[in-house]
Amino acid sequence: MSKQFYITTAIDYLNGPPHLGHAYEKVITDVIARARRSLGREVFFLTGTDEHGQKVQQAAQAEGTRPQVYADRLAAQYQALAAKLHLSNNDFVRTTQPRHQAVVQAMLRKLHDRGDIYKAPYQGFYSTKEETFLTGKDRRPDGTWDPFWGEVAEVVEENWFFRMSRYQQWLTDYIQADPSFVQPDYRRNEVLGFLRAEKLEDLCISRPVGRLNWGIPIPFDPGYVNYVWFDALTNYYSVPAALGDPAAVQPLAGYLPPPASGPAAPELWPADIHVIGKDILKFHAVYWPIMLQATGAPLPKQVLVHGWWQKDGQKMSKSTGNVVDPLAVIDEWGVDAFRFYVLRELDIGPDGNWTDAGFQARYSAELANGLGNLVNRSLAMLKRYRGGVVPARHDELAPDAGKVVAEVQALLEKNHLQAALVGVWSLVTRANQYVDHTAPFKLAKDPAQAKRLDEVLYNLAETCRVLAVLLWPFLPNTAARIFAQLGLSGAPDQFSAAAWGGLPAGHALGEPAPLFPRKDPPAAAKP
RNA sequence: GCCAGAGUAGCUCAGGGGUAGAGCAGAGGACUCAUAAGCCUUUGGUCGGGGGUUCAAAUCCCUCCUCUGGCACCA
Numbered sequence: 377m378s379k380q381f382y383i384t385t386a387i388d389y390l391n392g393p394p395h396l397g398h399a400y401e402k403v404i405t406d407v408i409a410r411a412r413r414s415l416g417r418e419v420f421f422l423t424g425t426d427e428h429g430q431k432v433q434q435a436a437q438a439e440g441t442r443p444q445v446y447a448d449r450l451a452a453q454y455q456a457l458a459a460k461l462h463l464s465n466n467d468f469v470r471t472t473q474p475r476h477q478a479v480v481q482a483m484l485r486k487l488h489d490r491g492d493i494y495k496a497p498y499q500g501f502y503s504t505k506e507e508t509f510l511t512g513k514d515r516r517p518d519g520t521w522d523p524f525w526g527e528v529a530e531v532v533e534e535n536w537f538f539r540m541s542r543y544q545q546w547l548t549d550y551i552q553a554d555p556s557f558v559q560p561d562y563r564r565n566e567v568l569g570f571l572r573a574e575k576l577e578d579l580c581i582s583r584p585v586g587r588l589n590w591g592i593p594i595p596f597d598p599g600y601v602n603y604v605w606f607d608a609l610t611n612y613y614s615v616p617a618a619l620g621d622p623a624a625v626q627p628l629a630g631y632l633p634p635p636a637s638g639p640a641a642p643e644l645w646p647a648d649i650h651v652i653g654k655d656i657l658k659f660h661a662v663y664w665p666i667m668l669q670a671t672g673a674p675l676p677k678q679v680l681v682h683g684w685w686q687k688d689g690q691k692m693s694k695s696t697g698n699v700v701d702p703l704a705v706i707d708e709w710g711v712d713a714f715r716f717y718v719l720r721e722l723d724i725g726p727d728g729n730w731t732d733a734g735f736q737a738r739y740s741a742e743l744a745n746g747l748g749n750l751v752n753r754s755l756a757m758l759k760r761y762r763g764g765v766v767p768a769r770h771d772e773l774a775p776d777a778g779k780v781v782a783e784v785q786a787l788l789e790k791n792h793l794q795a796a797l798v799g800v801w802s803l804v805t806r807a808n809q810y811v812d813h814t815a816p817f818k819l820a821k822d823p824a825q826a827k828r829l830d831e832v833l834y835n836l837a838e839t840c841r842v843l844a845v846l847l848w849p850f851l852p853n854t855a856a857r858i859f860a861q862l863g864l865s866g867a868p869d870q871f872s873a874a875a876w877g878g879l880p881a882g883h884a885l886g887e888p889a890p891l892f893p894r895k896d897p898p899a900a901a902k903p
Numbered sequence: 904g905c906c907a908g909a910g911u912a913g914c915u916c917a918g919g920g921g922u923a924g925a926g927c928a929g930a931g932g933a934c935u936c937a938u939a940a941g942c943c944u945u946u947g948g949u950c951g952g953g954g955g956u957u958c959a960a961a962u963c964c965c966u967c968c969u970c971u972g973g974c975a976c977c978a
Contacts, residue, residue, distance in 0.1 A: 386978070397978030562907070566973050569906060573974075604976070653978040662975085684978065721915095727972085734915095737927075745940050753937035760936080798926090808941055817936040894938045 381417040382644040383409050384612050386652045387424040387469065390450040391431045394457040396685050396692065396730065397653060399702035400718050404682060404793060405651040406463045407719060410849035411788040413464075414871040420644050422615055423458060424469030425451045426608045428601075433590035443590045447472055460703060462711055462852055469611045471592075479614035480606055481595040482631035483671055488596050492539045492670045495597075498580055502531040536582035536594060538605070543666040544576040550665065556678055558661050560725040563654065563681040567661045579663065581605055609664045613673065616644040627673040647676040649791075654681050680791065683727035685718075700730050712851040713739050713892065716797075719850055723794040739892065746804050747843070747854075748891040753811060754836035755861055755888035761820045764863075764885035766837055767830035774876040776806050777842045781874045784846050788871075793850070800846045807839045837862065838879045845874040854891055861886045 385405045388398050402423060409421035427447040436446035451470055458465060469476060487493045500509040503525040548571045551557055551564065558564035582600040583591065591601030617624035617632065620641030625632060652660050660679045668675050687698040706714050717735050720742070722728030758764060780803040787796035810832075819829040844858035845868040855868045862879070863886040 388978075391977085395978075399978090401978050562972080565907065570974060573906075577975090608976095654972085655977060657973090658975055682978080683972095729915095740940095741927075744938060749938055749940045751937095753941075755937095757936050809943095811936070812934080812942040815934085815936085818934095820936080888937095890938050892938080894940080 378418070379643045381409075381412045381419045382616070382647045383412075383419065383421050383649045384647055384651065385423040386650075386656060387426040387471065387608060387611050388454050389426045389429070389431070389608075390447055390454075391435070393450075393453055394702065396700040396702050398454070399457060399461060399714070400685060400722075401651055401653060401682060402458065402461055402463055403715050403718055404724055405649075406461065406465070407715075407793050407849045408649065408651070408791055410464055410852065410869075411871075414845075414848055414869055415785065415788065416871070420467070420642060421463070421465045422467050422469060422612070423463065423465045424467075424611055425454050425471070426611070427451065427470055427472045428591045428607055429604060430588055430590070433588065436590075444472060457703070460706055460711065461715070464852075467615055469615050471607055471611060475618035476611060476614040477592045478632065479617045479628070480592050480602065480610050482617075482628045483610060483613075483667075484602065484606055485595050486628060486631050486672075487538065487670055490670070493581070494537055494539065495534055496537050497532050498535040498537075499530070499532045501528050503528050533584060535580050535584070536597065536600060538579040538581050538667070539670075540579045540663065540666050541576045543669060544571060546669065547571060547662060547666060550675070551661070557675075558657075558679050558681065560681065563657055563661075563725075567657065570658075571662070576662070579605060605659070605663055606667065609659060609667065612647055612650060612664075612676070613645065613668070616642070619644070621645050623674065627671050646674040649678045649680050650676050651680050651682065654683055657681055680724065682724045683722070685722070686727060686729045688731055689729055705735075709735075709739060709895075710853070710892075712854045713743060716743060716851060719793050720797050724791065736895070739895065742801060743892040744890075744894050746801060746808070747847075750804055750808050750811075751840050751843075751858055751861065752888055752890055754807070754833075754840055755885060757816055757820075758833045758837055759885060759888060761816070761829060762833060766879050766881055766883040766885070767834045768881045769838075769877050769879070770831040770834045771876065772831060773807065773810060773835040773839050777803060777839055777874075777876055780806075781842065781846065785871060788849065797850060800843065800850075803839065803843060803846070807836060807843075810835065810839075834879070834881075837885075838876065841868075841879055842874050842876065844868040845871060857891055861888050 383405055385401050388394065405421065405423070409419045413419045425447075427450075432447060433443050436443040439446060447470070455468055458468065471477075484493065502509050509531075548568065551568055551571070555561070555564065558567055581603055582594050582597075583603045585599055585601055588601055588603070591603065592607050594600040594602055613624055617628060621644045622641065623643065624645040650660055650664075657679070665675050685700070686692065687700055690698055692699045702714060713735075717738055718728075720738060721730075721734065758766070780799055783799045784796045787793075787799060814828075814832045816829055816832045816836075819825040819832065840858055841862055841864070844855045844862070847858070848855040848868045852867075859866070859868050863884050
């Protein structure tokens with residue numbers, strides 16, 4: 377067994393139902409996972425939910441229920457989203473799972489023994505009403521507190537701290553030495569920028585149980601629960617460790633019970649890519665590598681940072697109502713149309729802007745009229761003129777297809793998903809041009825042109841097959857439907873099958889049907 | 904405020920000393936296999952303002968304007 381390609385999404389905090397941002401991050405991660413599998417790697421794709429903390433505790437309280445009951449209900453929504461997006465995740469981690477908590481506690485004990493965790497007084501301004509410490513940012517310019525916070529008192533309480541500050545220089549050197557550790561480059565520059573400008577402080581990692589009890593207990597101090605960092609970030613590591621991955625288990629030797637001997641443990645750690653949103657960059661590019669370094673565990677190879685979506689040029693917010701509900705879009709347009717729009721519209725990195733008009737334009741122009749119509753016209757002609765039986769191989773479009781296949785492979789290996797889609801569509805366009813230039817519908821009227829018609833029809837059908845293979849990581853449903861319409865069994869899930877000439881002569885097609893039905897706009901009301 | 908980055912066709916953006924580019928949108932045309940889709944042709948820009956360097960600037964320099972991102976817990 378060899379090291380798998382291990383990729384993760386951020387885990388979602390259960391403070392509300394899933395929205396576009398959650399769905400987007402999962403789609404790009406899924407495409408990378410599927411692409412690597414298609415290119416021959418064994419892949420482990422992890423997503424999950426972050427279930428502890430004050431907001432969950434309070435939300436449960438407000439409903440008069442226990443936090444675990446509340447968390448179960450919300451987590452089910454996120455699992456349903458994963459299914460609805462057709463994610464190919466191999467596991468779904470929940471931070472309330474015992475397998476996760478055991479690893480978190482093991483890591484804390486090791487760091488405590490090593491002296492990287494210490495207890496100290498924490499001084500701050502505490503709002504009893506909101507049950508939270510306030511920071512300087514919450515203070516108004518004149519130094520007073522907004523009445524929203526109620527009575528604010530200066531409080532000193534003991535807490536546990538992680539000795540992060542001593543790793544600042546090491547981390548700076550590390551990131552400087554490895555340009556691919558944080559991507560895109562401008563995010564890496566941001567990290568280096570504040571590592572240069574600000575002094576890292578030690579991290580407060582606990583809360584007294586009197587204030588917060590919905591958390592993983594600090595194993596060496598029953599008066600405290602763990603606060604966020606060692607709980608949430610550690611999910612990436614706890615799942616491999618719980619599965620018995622030697623690279624994850626070994627650094628915690630003596631702190632974790634030895635894994636039950638069972639089926640061969642997967643080799644996952646270190647993660648190849650953590651896909652995250654720009655809002656949690658610092659935690660993943662600063663806190664997390666330091667936590668791992670202190671633990672003596674290898675660091676993930678890359679933190680890949682995506683941007684946020686706006687709607688119609690404005691920040692999405694529940695109060696203004698300009699939100700995009702991914703589930704509603706999928707119900708109306710299909711999951712592949714949703715995946716296509718977010719992948720084609722926005723490159724990984726910058727912020728994007730969702731517009732319904734833009735969505736419909738891409739659906740209509742690129743999916744229905746471009747890809748869908750190409751497959752439909754190609755297969756319909758093969759059915760009509762040749763009874764749906766594939767003619768002898770002919771290679772007229774092979775060079776064009778081969779060029780696109782090579783280009784898309786190179787782009788997939790660099791996770792340039794948007795550019796890869798542009799590349800795939802260049803083959804769609806090429807094939808549509810080919811139909812017009814060769815005019816098989818005219819050839820069909822002249823019996824003397826029968827051989828030429830065979831050649832053209834083969835090139836078109838084979839191009840459709842190649843397209844299915846190329847599209848698999850992005851639009852798995854559509855790729856599978858193209859295969860089915862070509863009468864091919866199995867899934868187009870191996871990139872090597874994109875090599876020209878896979879359709880055998882004499883093979884019988886399935887039944888052609890539009891892949892993306894035209895959506896006529898509702899009858900425009902004329903004034 | 905500080906640190907990055909960006910202003911190029913109606914829209915989204917590429918180009919980075921030598922005759923302004925692509926996709927979409929718009930206009931026109933020939934066709935008819937197909938989801939009235941597709942294909943071909945085409946209109947359109949003093950490259951944010953001003954100054955400078957140069958034989959030559961969208962490109963390099965200065966300056967101003969505007970916008971965006973980041974500056975420690977919202978995907």
